[in-house]
Amino acid sequence: MIKLLIAERGEVAVRIARACADLQLPSVAVYTADDAAALHVRAADEAWALEPADAINAADALGADPAVGPGGGSPGGGSAGAFPVGRPDAYRDMQAMLDAAVRSGADAVHPGAGPLSESAEFARRVVAAGLTWVGPDPATMEVLGDKIAARALADSVGAPLVVGTSGPVRRPDQAVAFAQRHGLPIALKAANGGGGLGLRVARRLDEVADLHDSAVREAVAVFGRGECFVEQYLDRPRHVEAQVLGDGEGGVVVVGTRECSVQRRHQKLLAEAPAPFLTDEQLAVVVDVSTAVCGAVSYRGAGTVEFLVSQSGQVSFLEVGTALSVEHAVTELTTGVDLVRQQLLLADGRPLEVAAAPPVLGHALSFRVTAEDPGRGFLPAPAPVARLEFPGGPGVRVDAGVAPGDDVPPGRDSLLMTLSVWGRDRDEALRRSRRALDDLVVDGPATSAPFHRRLLDDPAFAPPGDEAPTVHTRWIETECPWLDGLAVRTPEARATPVVLRTWVEVAGRRVPVVLPAELADVEVVAAMVAAVVGEDDPVDRPDDGGHVTAP
Known part of the structure; x- marks a missing residue:
């Protein structure tokens, strides 16, 4: 590889740009008008705009009335570089990304951790353009990205599965029939979904049909395909996952495990590594299934094999994520393995530097600090970052996507930073995390940091003695008693500049x-x-x- 285009924004793009710098590999950032001054733009060696196809001609725009703006309408209501309502986000525009690669002279593309990172179509288009794709082969992504095909693959290698349909359900009444046969609750899942998108949970029979239609609509809007399947929904499960690296020739290394049970709307807010409170038998299932599933498709690059652990202790295969996990930092802290470096080396045709599972070094927690108001259902709270002070000290790592003075653009991913803290054991990691969160200062938008501070003192997450935590994937929505008290007044977001x-x-x-x-x-x-x-x-x-x- 000669030059890498990073088809992503925010914190993950910054992380990749820094890995490129370590390898002395020139990096290219991409941006839209509302992100022109973002940190990821400054972190890369060069930056190129993702030009909308219907951008207003600059010569005409130069004569526009600044009070109205080149596109007309109210002052501050848009810009010549903004995407009009109904136009797809440029960060999801595959052709815009490919055009940026050509214009910049990049010969490789890293898709980051957003929607394009798990798009087999985008991977194919990158390869067809003669560029190097940093990720699994497109055919592998096709299989693993289709949750129905992934279930079938997991079943073929003996992975434990929750009861589900063997194919997509074409009509709502088929989902109703499944619920009547196997009982409630059930999960309606987009076959090509991820990150909690295209997922609905039905707890009453009379809501199954409407939730099926809702899941299909969201899947079409986000992923371009609406096929959904149905499976039994486990109540109060833990979410456990394995970080894997594959050499593309059948060799797979499970680098470590994580627990990500603290979630809102099926999206992770906290991760810790290694996954605590797993028995030897449960850990063996996680490692063996991850190795078998990824080995069966000759997986190349970094990936995440996800599992649910029921209240009874049963481990069930969930899915495989082909993107770089946002939570990868906790695995890096507890193993010493630079996962982004390994991605880049493998894409460049070089061998893995990790031949076997590395020893676990202590314990780490990772906090996803977002511009959201926990007291209002984690409602996005975009606003300028007026003041930002990062914590430091032993064992503290901050991967930030913003700097003081930066905007958090409305409609963008609300992730501000990932704060990761390492300790010699879970207790020390918890103590250091309390100190680090107390030292973190973010003035401007409401953030999830107050939630994290309060969580660390809740016995459901940090019980006394050797007791196991009782948090689960829906604990926030169903059992957290103190969320409403975290609500704050958030400054209004600045309008996108004309x-x-x-x-x-x-x-x-x-x-x-x-x-x-x-x-x-x-x-x-x-x-x-x-x-x-x-x-x-x-x-x-x-x-x-x-x-x-x-x-």
Whole structure:
């Protein structure tokens, strides 16, 4: 690989850019208008805009009224670079990503941890364009990304499974029939879903049909396909997963385990490694099934095999995630393995540096700090980050996606940072975590940090003595008694700034320029160009259409 395009934003993109720097591999960030000043843009060696196909012509925009904006409408209501309502997010636009790779000269693409990271179609398009794909082979992703096919694969290697349909249910009445036969509650799952999207849980027979239709609609909107299957839903289960690395030739190493039972809306808020309170027999099931499933498809790269552990202790295969897990930091802290480095080495055709399961080094917890208000059902709370102070000290690691003064754009992933804390055992990791969370300061948006602070003192998560925690995947929604008291007043998010797009010519090359509307003055543009090409170089002031030409 010569240059890597990071098809992602936020914290994960920053993490990948830093891994590239360690390997002396040039990195390319991508961004949209509302992310032009984001940390991931500054972390990479270069950055390229994801241009919308229907962007307003810059020459026309230069003459627009700044009070209205180039697209019309109310002041501050949009920008020439913003995506209009109904247009897909550019960070999910496969062709925009490929175009950025071509423009930047990147010969490889890392999909990050967002929707594109588990898209077999995107992987195929990257490979078809002659680029290196950092991830599993597209055919592998196709099998594992289809939860029905993944269940069949797991069944073929003897993995324990909860009762479910062998194929998608085409009509709501088929889901009703399953519930009548096997009992409630049931889970209706998008076959191509993930991250809690396209998932509905029915606890009453009269809601099955409506929830089936809801799951299908969300799956179509997010993943482009609406096939759903049904399985029994385990009440109060723990969520346990194995981090794997595969060499693409059948060799699989289980690097470590994690527990991610603290979730809201089926999305993880906290992870710890290794997964605590597993018996030797349960751990053996997790390791053996993960190795067998991934070995059967000659898995290449980093992946996550996920399981549910019932109240009775039964371990059941859930799914395989082909993306880099946001929670990967706790595994890195407890094993010393740089998972992103391994991804990049494998994609470059080099061998794994991990030949066998590494020894476990202590215990770590990872907190997903989001711009959400826990007291209002974890409602997103986008607002400028006015002040930000990170904790430090022994065992503390912060992977941030924002810096002081940054915006948290509405409609984007609310993840601000992952705070990970290591200790020699779980008790020390908990003590250090309390200290680190107390030292963390985020002024501006409401965040999940107060939830994490309170959780660490709740006996359901941190019981006295050698007792096992009683938290489970729906503990927040069903049993957490103190959430409402965490509600705070959140400042309103800044409106996306009105920006104008034009271009200049430097040595005959057309160079795009994006600037705030209030600065869209010919003299300002000329001064910007002069600063780039040199004070002594003549710059032609525009006299037709607002363009500037420099030698």
